[in-house]
Amino acid sequence: MIVEKLPTIFQQALPILAKIQAAGFEAYFVGGSVRDLLLGKQPHDVDIATSAYPAEIKSIFPRTVDTGIKHGTVTVLAKSAAYEITTFRTESGYQDFRRPDQVTFVRSLQDDLKRRDLTINALAMDSAGQVIDLFDGLADLRAGIIRAVGIPTERFHEDALRMMRTIRFASQLAFEIEPRTRAAIEQNAELLLKIAVERIHEEWQKLLLGQAVQRGLASFIQTGLYRYCPQMSTCQEPLQKMLTLPVLHFKTVATAWGLFAYLANFSPSKLGDFLKAWKSSNQLIEESREILRALLLMTRRDLKPSELYQFGWPVVWQAGEAANLLGIDLDLNQLHQIYQQLPIKSTKELVINGGILLKNFNLKPGPYLGKILKQLEVEVIEKKVPNHLDSLLARAKQLICSKP
Template sequence: MRLTNLPVEFKKARPVLQRIEKAGYQAYFVGGSVRDTIIGVPIHDVDITSSAYPQEIKQLFPRTVDTGIKHGTVMVLYHGHGYEITTFRTESGYQDYRRPDHVTFVRSLPKDLKRRDFTINALAMRENGEVTDLFDGLGDIKRKVIKAVGNPDRRFHEDALRMMRAVRFASKLDFKIEPKTLEAIKKYSFLLTKIAIERVHSEFVKMMMGLKPRMGLDYMIETNLYRYVPEFKDQLDALKRISKIPHLKLTNECQVWSLISYEFGLNRHQINHLLRQWKSADKVIDDTITTTRTLRAIHDHKLTPIVIFKAGLTRLMDANHLAILLGFGDQDADLKKQFKQIPIARKNQLKINGGILIKGHILAPGPKLGQVINQLELMVINRQIPNQEPALLTAAKKLSK
């Protein structure tokens, strides 16, 4: 098979492959970029594999970075772009169920493709668009199937994260997992505990933001993978509820965790605990707590100006998106109108601050100062006083006593 009308990402990288080939080595585009181009999914970057060893690549290009030279990967800097080039290799010994203990560089493309996870990812393409398919990956793309390369037991025992990648690809591409591959995931699901949670976290969020997150969740439940991720083991009923939400579509990580937190029935402390277990970023935790609180307010018809102010427009829209999915949301336009009607949208819009209160000898630095500022905010939001400095100073004097 030969692909034509290749995406611009391939065209920009073509001279890199041509230079490698001109020096007598083989070079191919490989993996997800080839797969997605065949499927018709937009790509954002390309991976390159070559028979040239890392030192040979470095001799061919004046500007390189050793991004993973131990495993055969060198980044070539070419015309403002960075291209990671990995030497053909074989792998052996996976004591940590994630990374090989031994990597051997080889000159054989078939040996390299044989070590890859799924047939749809074991596709290599020359710079002219000619595709090498040794494991019927093209056929599996047509059949919309996720199938392990070779023995699925061996693939998952080598790298247990591949099990999460399988359900992620099923969600992303709307593909089914091939029966033998699925059985192997069921057999080795417990090995997921061997994988760093940061890696599992990345795959899970991508799965939930995929084309068919319900399918991904169903596979996690069917294979018992859900039992081996933090805080999910005792939440089977909630996970099943999520997997039954019609037209489930999540567009950011905050929506993912807010939906989970809402369906799990978590309070702010429990949300914090859950996301700390998943090694989430502090901002994600804060945004999830805010969005979940706002989602509950929408459900309970308690979306007050204070709640809207504390949410901010972005989190308000995230919460309403989830509320619509769950069947009790409002019109986005109505909520945006309510947001615009709040006297202040952000803390820094208050016409007074701590510095003014200190300078006017109304309050000294300390906890009381922050408490008064917060009270003034609430009074302005609830239209008890106008957002004007004279009125705020008068109110601050009363509150300071």
């Protein structure tokens, strides 16, 4: 197969391939960029593999960085971009089920491609657009099949994270996992315990944002991989509930976690502990907890203007997306109109602050000052007091004078 017209991102990299070839070595585009090109997707970057060893690449190009020199990767700095160039290699001795104990640089493209995880990722393309397909990856792309290269068990023993990558691709590409590959995941699912939680979470998040989440989620459950994820071993029921929803599509990971937590009957506190076990960022933890709080109120039809203010529209919108996935008839447009009509959207918009109160009243900095400001903020949101300085000063005076 020949790609007649290469997209700009490949054309810009052609001089790199040409320079390597001029020095007497082979060079190809490989992996995900080739896969995405053939699927009609726009690659974000390109990976280049070569028969030249790292020292030889460094002698060809004047500006390089030893990105992953032990594993054969050198970054070449060109005028318009940086390109990772990796030497063809073989690997052996995966004692930790993640990284090879030994990497051997080779001159054979075939030896390099056969160590890769999936047939759809084991494709190469030369500078003329000729696709090199040694493991029927093109046929699998056309058929929508995800298949391990060679013997699936061997690929998963080399890197157990590949099991999560496989089901992630099922979600992202809406592909079916080939039976032998699926069976190998089921047989080796426990190896996921060997993998860092952060890496598992990264694949899980990509699965949640895929175009066919239910496909990836079904494989996650059926292969038993969920049992070896942090605190997930007892969560088959909420996962199954997610799977049975008529539509399952997430625009944010936090929305997915909020929905999962709702189906699992988690409290916001429980969700926080759960996500800490997943080594989630503090931002994701807090956002997911807020979405769950808002979702719980939505299911009770009890979201007040003051709560819209407290959550902010991004959280309300995400919680509303989750509510709609649950089949809750919620008018997000109406909620947005109510939110837009709030007198203020954040504390920063309040025209009074602690400095103004200190200047106008005989007060000292401390908790009492904060209580006055909070009360004024609440009354502005509830439209009991206009957000005008004179009105707020008058109301502040009343509050201070009424202090026992």
